[in-house]
């Protein structure tokens with residue numbers, strides 16, 4: 001992972017569709033679309049004081065992906081690392097219903113939800129590429 005350059009902190013919300021899509025999209029970017037360029041940072045560990053996550057975020061650029069407009073990942077990054085290089089708020093991109101939907105298990109996802117995952121993964125890639133070419 002020597003050329004890893006960017007951390008993505010995804011919403012950890014377990015209670016809404018936005019959280020599920022945030023995590024699946026982040027994983028897709030890391031494992032398929034920008035392999036070796038991106039690592040995911042664990043939001044709960046980051047908030048809890050995880051040294052490795054915070055040290056990484058102090059050195060490398062971080063993109064926050066939030067499932068609703070409470071923007072926990074963005075707020076935590078600003079608080080503990082001082083800067084966030086890119087942000088995505090799924091409720092802004094896909095409407096407030098995404099934060100209200102109680103479909104939370106990947107088992108229950110339908111084709112339309114996987115299309116949302118693909119769309120958000122592409123949005124994350126756009127942010128990643130903006131950071132890389134800066």
Ligand code: SF4
Pocket residue numbers: 011012013014016018019066067068069070071072073
């Ligand atoms: S951004 Fe919203 S869904 Fe995600 S962890 Fe925060 S409150 Fe929960």
